[in-house]
Amino acid sequence: MNKNTIKRAKKYSHLSLQEREEIAICLENRMKRYEIALLLGRSTSTISREIRRNSPVFSFVRYRASTAQLRTEERKKNSHKRQRIPNRKLKRFICNNLKKGYSPEIIAFLVTEKNSRWKTNHETIYQWIYKERQDLIPFLVRGHKKRRKRGTAKQKRCPKVPNRIMIEKRPMDVNLRSRIGDWEADTIISRQSKVAVMVLVNRKARFTILRKLDGKDAYSMHKAIVQSLISYPQRKRLSITYDNGTENTLHELTNKKLGSDSYFCNPYHSWERGTVENIIGIVRWFYSKKTDWKHVTQWDLNKVSRFINNRPMKCLGNKTPYQVFVALAA
Numbered sequence: 466m467n468k469n470t471i472k473r474a475k476k477y478s479h480l481s482l483q484e485r486e487e488i489a490i491c492l493e494n495r496m497k498r499y500e501i502a503l504l505l506g507r508s509t510s511t512i513s514r515e516i517r518r519n520s521p522v523f524s525f526v527r528y529r530a531s532t533a534q535l536r537t538e539e540r541k542k543n544s545h546k547r548q549r550i551p552n553r554k555l556k557r558f559i560c561n562n563l564k565k566g567y568s569p570e571i572i573a574f575l576v577t578e579k580n581s582r583w584k585t586n587h588e589t590i591y592q593w594i595y596k597e598r599q600d601l602i603p604f605l606v607r608g609h610k611k612r613r614k615r616g617t618a619k620q621k622r623c624p625k626v627p628n629r630i631m632i633e634k635r636p637m638d639v640n641l642r643s644r645i646g647d648w649e650a651d652t653i654i655s656r657q658s659k660v661a662v663m664v665l666v667n668r669k670a671r672f673t674i675l676r677k678l679d680g681k682d683a684y685s686m687h688k689a690i691v692q693s694l695i696s697y698p699q700r701k702r703l704s705i706t707y708d709n710g711t712e713n714t715l716h717e718l719t720n721k722k723l724g725s726d727s728y729f730c731n732p733y734h735s736w737e738r739g740t741v742e743n744i745i746g747i748v749r750w751f752y753s754k755k756t757d758w759k760h761v762t763q764w765d766l767n768k769v770s771r772f773i774n775n776r777p778m779k780c781l782g783n784k785t786p787y788q789v790f791v792a793l794a795a
Contacts (some may be wrong), residue, residue: 470655479517480507481535485530488515492528492610494604547591555583559590563604566750569594606746626714629729632706632737638705639728642669645793646703649741650690652712653748654681658758661712662766664748668706668739671781672790673744673773675766676746677758687715691722699724705729706738761763 480488484505491501498516502509519533522582550556555576562572569590576583594601639647647669653662659682665674674693679687698787704726714726730737751769752761774787781789 466619476724479606480511481518481532482530482534485515485519489528489530491614510529516555529545543547549589549597550585552583555585558583559585559593559654560598560601563594563601566604566606566747566776568606570778571783573779574777574783576777586659592768601716604750606743606750626707626716626729628717629709630727632728632730633738635704635728638744639668639706644703646670646701647706648654648694648704649706650686650688650713651708651741651744651745652678652681652710653752653758655756656752656760660758661685662758662761663693664741664745665690665693665705666744667790668740669784670790670793671740671744671778671786673770673786675748677763677766683712683715686712687719692720694723694725704728708735708738744773746778 473764484507487505488501491504496504498512499509501507502512505512514530515533519536520528521532548724550559558579559572562575563569563776567575569587572586572589572590576585594605645667649666649668651664653664659680661678663674663676663678663686665676666672676689676693678689690705702723702725705716705719706728707716708730709732711726711759713729719725720727735742748769752758774783774790777783777785
């Protein structure tokens with residue numbers, strides 16, 4: 466058989482911008498599609514497909530080569546993208562649990578528990594929310610559209626708290642969370658409110674106590690902490706870690722009442738009390754920074770604390786703070 470008689474298949478190539486410009490000119494001159502195909506050395510079906518896919522939606526708008534090229538490039542770019550979460554039922558499951566206040570880490574765990582065929586992880590959920598479902602950002606604990614860089618906060622004067630023991634001298638048992646009696650304390654304040662909310666979080670179990678304060682003063686804070694912890698046995702109130710706010714100046718009196726020790730983090734080092742800061746972030750999901758705490762009752766705060774204490778946490782092996790606190794108290 467003569468090799469010259471064998472028809473070799475032509476290597477296909479996409480239309481170029483120059484060819485699309487020729488198509489636009491030919492259409493302006495009312496040339497037929499088969500005539501355009503002959504002029505460009507292309508098949509008629511290629512020309513027909515190009516005009517059908519890249520022509521404007523409105524019939525009175527003419528075919529434009531530049532617009533057609535942009536559409537083609539966009540389709541090519543999107544064709545290589547894999548859907549982050551392709552399953553519709555999984556998307557519904559994620560949405561429902563986000564609205565319940567669950568974090569992507571918890572949802573990723575619940576996904577594997579519910580259906581072994583569903584595959585996802587917390588990072589995929591975060592990417593899906595920020596790229597495709599930005600309407601769900603407010604349901605995240607840290608629902609920031611833009612993240613502020615470290616070091617941009619305004620410097621403030623550090624108030625003096627008498628007889629502080631700094632966090633560097635805190636026992637290793639407290640640092641390692643090896644016992645149940647260690648707590649972190651903070652207050653949630655608002656410029657619009659003369660009252661505040663005390664937050665106490667157990668370092669090991671993440672068990673949370675919220676109590677409304679009569680004011681932002683030190684005595685109100687001391688009174689709230691004592692009332693919250695005095696009913697627990699001594700082994701469950703061994704130490705409290707504070708920040709350097711003036712509301713903590715009566716820490717020695719609190720220690721005398723509870724038989725506890727007090728430790729203070731370094732100024733502007735809020736991550737040294739990361740547990741209570743994280744819980745405050747969850748409380749902010751219910752009450753914004755502009756909340757007037759005068760109109761929030763203790764019953765409302767108890768409802769929020771029950772939600773937090775019955776919410777699974779990844780750091781607890783997806784158990785709830787209440788489950789861990791009760792188990793360790795036994």
